[in-house]
Amino acid sequence: MTAGLQPFLSEAVVALRAPTQVWSGRSGDLGAQPIDGIYHGDTRLIRELVLTYTDAEEDVFVPEYVSLAEVSASVIEFGALLRDIDDDQPDPKVRLIRHRTVEAGLVRERLTVRSHLDSPVTTMLRLRIAPDFAPMHEVKSGMTHPREWSARPAHGGARIESGDAAAAISASDSHMTLGDSIELEWRVECPPRDEWSTEWSMRLYEPALVVRGASTTAWGERADAGPSADPRLRRWVARSVSDLDALRLTLPDHPEEEFFAAGAPWFFTLFGRDSLWAARLALPVDPRIAASTLRVLARLQGDATDPATAEQPGKIPHELRSGQLELPGEGIVLPPLYYGTVDATPLWVSLLGEASEAGMPAADVEALLPHLERALEWIVDAAGDDGFLDYVDETGHGLSNQGWKDSGDSIQWRDGTIAQGPIALCEVQGYAYEAALAGARLLDAFGRSGADRLRDWAGALKGRFAERFWVTTPEGRYPGIALDRDGRAVDTLTSNIGHLLGTGILEPDEESAVADLLTGASMSSGFGVRTMSTDAVGFWPLSYHGGSVWAHDTAIIARGMARAGLRHHALTVVEGLLTAAEAFDFRVPELHAGDAKSETPAPAPYPAACRPQAWSAAAAIACLEIVTTGAQSTFETDPPVSRSSSS
Secondary structure (H helix, E strand, C coil): CCCCCCCCCCCCEEEEECCEEEEECCCCCECCCCCCEEEECCEEEEEEEEEEEECCCCCEECCEEEEEEECCCCEEEEEEECHHHCCCCCCCCEEEEEEEEEECCEEEEEEEEEECCCCCEEEEEEEEEEEEEEEHHHHHHCCCCCCCCEEEEECCEEEEEECCEEEEEEECCCEEEECCCEEEEEEEEECCCCEEEEEEEEEEECCCCCCEECCCCCCCCCCCCCCCCCHHHHHHHHHHHHHHHHCEEEECCEEEEEEECCECCCECCCEHHHHHHHHHHCCCCCHHHHHHHHHHHHHCCCCCCECCCCECCCCCCCEECCCCEEECCCCEEECCEECCCCCHHHHHHHHHHHHHHCCCCHHHHHHCHHHHHHHHHHHHHHCCCCCCCCECCCCCCCCCCCCCCCCCCCCECCCCCECCCCEEEHHHHHHHHHHHHHHHHHHHHCCCCCHHHHHHHHHHHHHHHHHHCEEEECCEEEECCEECCCCCEECCCEHHHHHHCCCCCCCHHHHHHHHHHHCCCCCECCCCEECECCCCCCCCCCCCCCCCEEHHHHHHHHHHHHHCCCHHHHHHHHHHHHHHHHHCCCCCCCEECCCCCCCCCCCCECCCCCCCEHHHHHHHHHHHHHHHCCCCCCCCCCCCCCCCCCC
């Protein structure tokens, strides 16, 4: 890889248990690819991990790896042959099994040599471990700089340190050498037709971490596609539940409150939008993580106005880091707690409304009502003079786009021109409309004032949206992706309009027209809904937000179609996602190329896409709900919320 370019991930293998992850090649060795390493939080502590063996003459050989079994998101087995100490017959008789397990703050490997020879097998296994302690943002930028580190014997093993970060290595029955790297050596004496095994482990320490691993209790027991479901859906749901289980995190001061980390490798932390959408899509499986996500974000809700962090009273944050995030080459510098998001606050309100419907205890809902009222006040105030929620980066080094399509070129006109901000995204107005009505229902249910004002505001927003956002182009009539700084509707046909479905801001005939466009040839790739129409000048199938397909985006669209009563459209969209899921061995990445199914039998990976990604994994659960039960619109009728005895 050329220095200064983001590492590719599509061919790498990952085992994870947030906030720890191990990226390797298919052999299990680390170091050949730029992404390789053992990470804990926002630091790559170990860069290289290389296993070799010797023959009787002490010549060194590399195992020949022939198998890879991903037992779960956290457990992988690598299988190899040791042919240089085997006999000369065609069938291989000496095998190596490398069983890797990742827990929060712990990496373990069990090494097993199995022999079918009639004579003993004698060899030396050697494991070379090379630290680098590189910050995650440097790895992402492709420009890492060496850090000084030290190693010393400790407790029968070794401890390596760099600043406050450290790793403690333990290995049974090994000889350990400390130098420019750490080397472990085992003398293997395997009896005839028998096996020999050993284990080594590494415990990781990063005191600056602002997140912690969740409990060891497995998540997602209720996720079962059932024997009658499409076998692709069964496999996708099972794989996704394992990934979501491994992506759970907590904050140190409330270890019982879990949320989903956004994704691996770059986003192993709390993200307002991502964590909310993942919890929302996974709501049919577990309302509890939705409730805890709401509480975690409520504790970080904005109290003051601070342009440096984009904090505002009532606003839900965008992301939480242990330190300042710098993205070299992109001009982005974000504070540890950053509020640069326009959609997390209405999404928080809507999730609270849906969680209450899904069985969140009334007392728990009531405890969040002060946060609800502050969030609703922010929504109304943020709409400003023109009545639409918009955003603009006031710092010059924050995110220039603050919706889910947050890349700098994501808001384009049909001719490819970049729209100038402040930007009012179409889907955010739908989120705000939905949130205002959900908030009004909750206020009514608990005897709080303000519901009528919210309904009036939502009605006015719906009217303004109908007047201002719709465009007519050669592709048809539809809502533009956004209003630009001059109040003009940006006319590109994009997937953003799919997020309006089921929110109530569109009339039924408008929803049907939008659904037709999104399942048409310019938007539907056959592997999901493209982020941008093929008829737009800026379309490119490998553009991050300008033609690619995102699983969560497509699932939200399908969910909205189902909520709007457009079940046939929804099932068509789900079928595309199932086709993509099968192509990616049922771990659907963050995004994939927007090439048409009519032109290729399988979608091309976007090579830098994260995986697993929480909302991509949760998309499987949304699809399961659509296929098995369908989803109903929630904006027309009052939810069954019980008032607590104290309200």
